Amino acid sequence: MRTNEIASANSMKVQKKHSIAHRIKHKLITRGEWQLYLLILPVVVYFIIFHYLPMYGVQIAFRNYSITKPILEAKWVGLTYFKRFLNSPMFPQLMKNTVVLSFYDLVVGFPFPVIFAVILNQTQSKRLVKFTQTVTFAPYFISMVVLVGMLYLFLSPTSGIVNKLLELFGVSPIYFMAETKWFRHVYVLSHVWQRTGYQAIIYFAALTSVDPGLYEAATIDGATRLEKIWHIDIPSIMPTLVTMLLLSVGRILNVDTQRTLLMQVATNLETSEIFGTYVYKVGLINAQFSYSTAIDLFKTFINLTLLILTNFISKKLTEESLW
């Protein structure tokens, strides 16, 4: 072992004298780094093809692209498509729908898992805690298609159990899945139902790693349960909380396109048409590739700006940051 160390120390001294080419050779061959490069190679190639090539392809937003010709042969049109989008009546509608839906989802959806994790952590009966955790995590494994299918069944105006229940109170059937004004509520509440248990896992893990001595000390000081929650639980999950909040804000225009698309019907478009669904329709249904990419790029640009901005503010205020 000793000799090994001396040898490596010697080789380091020698290495300094060598040129860069030698150093690279030393790392790759002598230290066997080529093996590490080989292990990561498939993933790197994969990302070049399926992530970086599309990034290169983003330039079709500035060109009049058609699928029959190579990208570079398409005519450069500059910001034409962006201007067209910003001047179209769809722009304010998409902006409003996306932001309102996202914000509503965030405001309602964010506190639930935090509160739920705190309650779980405060409950003494470990069996009940375990059982509740198992049950509430389960909806995460239900696919989006099935979940929306369940909504159509339960909320049906003729045979749905929810409307049958409302009927008992003399309420006439509500077209939950068709009416403009119900789309956002159904979206957000079903999201809460599906994700709360899953999201709570992260907070719960942060809470269970709290030093039990802190609670004991607080008990001796005569602290009430609520005081313990306020002074021990909340501060201990604060870093996780801020990170999650930052990530959510950075995704404000990335509301779940797939979920929305499944819940979208002709009669609720007024509130359910969002950036993602519109990009899909313009691009893949109407085959307006350049226009669709321009809208998509505009969305990505706003998202990135928001992420950088919120991260900057958070760094100043709480010293929590994503990078």
Add this chain to the structure above:
Amino acid sequence: MSNIRAIKSSREDAIFEVVTKILLIIACLIILYPLYFIIIASISNPDYVIAGKLTVFPMDVTFSGYKKIFRFRNLLNGYKNSFFYALIGGFISATLTLFAAYPLSKKDFSGHKPFTIFLLITMFFQGGMIPLYIVVNKLGLRNTPYVLLIVNGIQVWNLLVTSSYFKSSHIESLNEAAEIDGCSHFGYFFKILLPISRPIIVTMLLFYAVWQWNDFFRAMIYLDNPDYQPLQIVLKELLATSQVSSTIYDMMEDQEALTEMLRAAEQMKYGVIVMATLPMMVVYLTMQKYFIQGITMGSVKG
């Protein structure tokens, strides 16, 4: 004084405990009742379900809905395809993720920083739907069974989780010992690291497989051929509509009257939900600890 406070706080504790217990039980009921309802609705006479009479117990039990479902070829084909995508896709994705996560976990690897940045960029900036579609199209992958195995097959988040697992202290020290003994990277990775990394291997397999099973959007974009459609696309035609879909119509025998069709369609929808979700629920309940582990590992890394 402190005595009074202690008594007060212990009484408060008792009330608090009751309240939290009640809240947890309510949470469980809110999750469980809809799931339970679907199961009993799938085996009850549809007349009771449509009339809103079904509440706690199945009524006039019948398995005619399931019998109809098992005769439906598209659904069974979708089932078969989804098993293929989940098993093979899960295996390929998990393997490549593990391969790449090891170099990423080594801080003294000369490619550590460049590759990490290379991968992280894609988390915040993507080419978007159409540019990716063009690439997939140009590669001739559209309408092939491989497209779902490949597109989005490697997820950066999973790479980060796996590499943070490889960085954990008990593994790190093992790596140092192996290096001192002159073990090669391949030797260490395949003979030492993988055999002791069962938890992360299982977690990755599960994450990718569940995601493959439940995803529908990529199939909607890249697949038209009904032969390759995954289960979720078949389900989408069946379920994600308030009307009786044409797919359901096809499933009925011609002689069945319209009212009878509506009756049966309702019951079949419940049955289809049970069939589509059951495999994932079984996987979840038997492998729960791996899922929780995977999620919390990711959050520790942040």
